[in-house]
Amino acid sequence: MLDSNLKNQLKGYLERVTLPIEIVASLDDSEKSFELQGLLREIADLSAHITVTERADDEHRKPSFSINRPGADVGIRFAAIPMGHEFTSLVLALLQVGGHPIKLEQDVIEQIRNLDGDFAFETYISLSCQNCPEVVQALNVMALINPRIRSVTIDGALFQDEVEKKEIMAVPTVYMNGAVFGQGRTSVEEILSKLDTGAVARKAEALASKEQFDVLVVGGGPAAAAAAIYAARKGIRIGVVAERFGGQVLDTLAIENFVSVQETEGPKFAAALEQHVKSYNVDIMDLQRAESLVKGPKNIEIKLANGAVLTGKTVILATGARWREINVPGEREYRNHGVAYCPHCDGPLFKGKRVAVIGGGNSGVEAAIDLAGIVSDVTLIEYGTELRADAVLQKKLRSLSNVTIIMNAQTSEITGDGKKVNGLAFKERSSGETKHIALEGVFVQIGLVPNTEWLKDSVALSKHGEIQVDAKGQTSVPGVFAAGDVTTVPYKQIVIAVGEGAKAALSAFDHLIRHSDSEETAPAVKEAVAA
Structure with a gap:
């Protein structure tokens, strides 16, 4: 199944495996079982650390396979022939079971390890779904960390009878312990927020203890990312608080008009934005929804849905917009599928x-x-x-x-x-x-809805609910700037949002310079004034 180029790439990845891996395949005499058998044998031939055991007498879906360590079932199973978008999920599972480090923050790992309960997840996916791999990879890594978590990835096309019985019309669809758990793109942190009932209070406490930011960016899309990068390059204290880092871009199937990037997919573009922001000293606070903005005498307060309050000397609003829906049957089920x-x-x-x-x-x-x-x-x-x-x-x-x-x-x-x-x-x-x-x-095409419901009593909005800004991105409130699709700037395009985000960051820094008589002014701002 694997062409020579893919085999060479996979062999290179598997060289990072340091622990033995046992793949246990559940097969029957079907054509798909034969196809899966061939794939697994090809993979085993690429690494001395990998062995394949075949079974026909177990009760698992056929064809399917688990990825284990000898003598231990780590809870990861694919009821699929994971090619297409899910090939990356397969490779990551092999690497992580084989000892490659898990790329999660230590506090997130501990939170997963300390979950109290038994959780059996079934994720129905399509091999052509660009949003499915994040969910699959999140649940797989959680199963690897916590032995009480099980994760099965099910190709809906391969097990069509289950899909029809459960009336699944969109992927990814996740079941937990037999009941629907969620649909759509979901990260480890979002899954944890549903499972760990005390997580919200702990997160609110941690956020409330954060020091004041020089520039606090609200939003996680292209405008917010550009604002964070341009502000961080000034050497000042930057925070980004976002309901979902990546924003609307995560739901975009293909991007072919961003200058210098001939073609990419929305999730890949969003991941690149996040990695670029993380390359600077930026405090990213993801999965947090802003509820209100209050202008104080010395700072701006952003109150979050969990009760925490963040403060900034300046604030950049980049909460974007969402497509106005017609709210008829089939619209959400077939979003990104027609x-x-x-x-x-x-x-x-x-x-x-x-x-x-x-x-x-x-x-x-x-x-x-x-x-x-x-x-x-x-x-x-x-x-x-x-x-x-x-x-x-x-x-x-x-x-x-x-x-x-x-x-x-x-x-x-x-x-x-x-x-x-x-x-x-x-x-x-x-x-x-x-x-x-x-x-x-x-x-x-019935218009966009700017994400400004929480700002109606804080900044001046247009009759369409967009934040009114001047040529520098300044809103009606001194020290509060805005950028991207949430503003009155015409043409809602990624490339325009990025430029507007950069402009807002430069304007915010200029505001800090011109109001830098406070003893609390950041050293980088003082240096800029002195220069």
């Missing part, structure tokens, strides 16, 4: 296919025009009796031969085959008749 929100990013993935655009405003009509040059045909669906886009855009749209416009229609459902979108149902508002369109993609 349901998309960014035609600039995801449009090329639908080349030659049939798509629908929901929304007749400027963003919807612009999306339809852009997509018409890529896909086979576009159906634009507008709730009202007329399009709301600018006249020049409407004229262009109507000139395109592969565009169909349906007005006075209410989308009622996005349909699919369990893996991807296959159509859209809508109701004609004039007649009440329901109709269905066969297609492969649906682009929801």
Whole structure:
């Protein structure tokens, strides 16, 4: 199964294995068992530390295999032939069981080790799912650390009967002890927050004890990362508090328009952002939701959902925006599996296919025009009796031969085959008749929702809820800056957010310099003033 290039790469990785590994395969006489048998034997041939034992008389799913140390079951099993995105999960499991260091903070490792309870996880995945590996790798490493945790990774395509019985329509879907535990991309820390009931209080206490930051960045997307990097390069005290580091980028399937990066995936881009930020002396406080901002006489306070309060001499708000949803059946189930929100990013993935655009405003009509040059045909669906886009855009749209416009229609459902979108149902508002369109993609273009609900009484917002900023990223509150999709700056693109984040950081530092008469001013700021 492994080509020569992949074998050479894997052999290089397996040279890091220092402890013996026993792979125990549960096989039958099926074609897939034969395929898995071949893969495991190839892996064993690449390292003297790895042996394979085959069994046909156990009660495990077939085909499947566990990765153990001789005489000890470490609780990691794959009911899958882990190629595609999950090949990395397989390699990491082999390395970690084989003695390679686990890349987690020591306090996180201790928290996993001290969990009280028996936890049996089953994770249903797809080999083409880009979000699944993080969940698989998180649960595998937890099983390796704590013997009371078991992790089984199940390829839904391989065990379709289980998927149908449990009515699983999206991956990753995680079951714990037989009950649904969660869906979607999930990190070790997020899993721990659900399992360790005392973790929230301990985390709040630790956060509340932190010293004041020179610049406190709220958010975890591209704008926040750029702000943190530019501020950290000034040698001052920087903190980043984020609900989810990576932000909306984590949900982006492909990025092909970030200058100098020809093509990448959202999760890879987010990981690169995080590693870049971590290369500086930045205090990252992940999985923390901000609830309020209060401007004091000498600092700005950010109160978190867990009750902790962080303070900064300056604050940069970069909480981003989220796509406005239509809230119909099928929308969330098929997100990133045919349901998309960014035609600039995801449009090329639908080349030659049939798509629908929901929304007749400027963003919807612009999306339809852009997509018409890529896909086979576009159906634009507008709730009202007329399009709301600018006249020049409407004229262009109507000139395109592969565009169909349906007005006075209410989308009622996005349909699919369990893996991807296959159509859209809508109701004609004039007649009440329901109709269905066969297609492969649906682009929801009814606007963005800025993540500013928690700021309504703190900073000036536009009528659309965006933070109003000037040319330097300054908000209505002195010392508080903002950047990225959460602001009034037009064109919500990653490359623009990065630039705005850098600008906000430089503006915040300039603010510190101009208000540096306090005895508490950081040495780096004093040096800048003296220079």
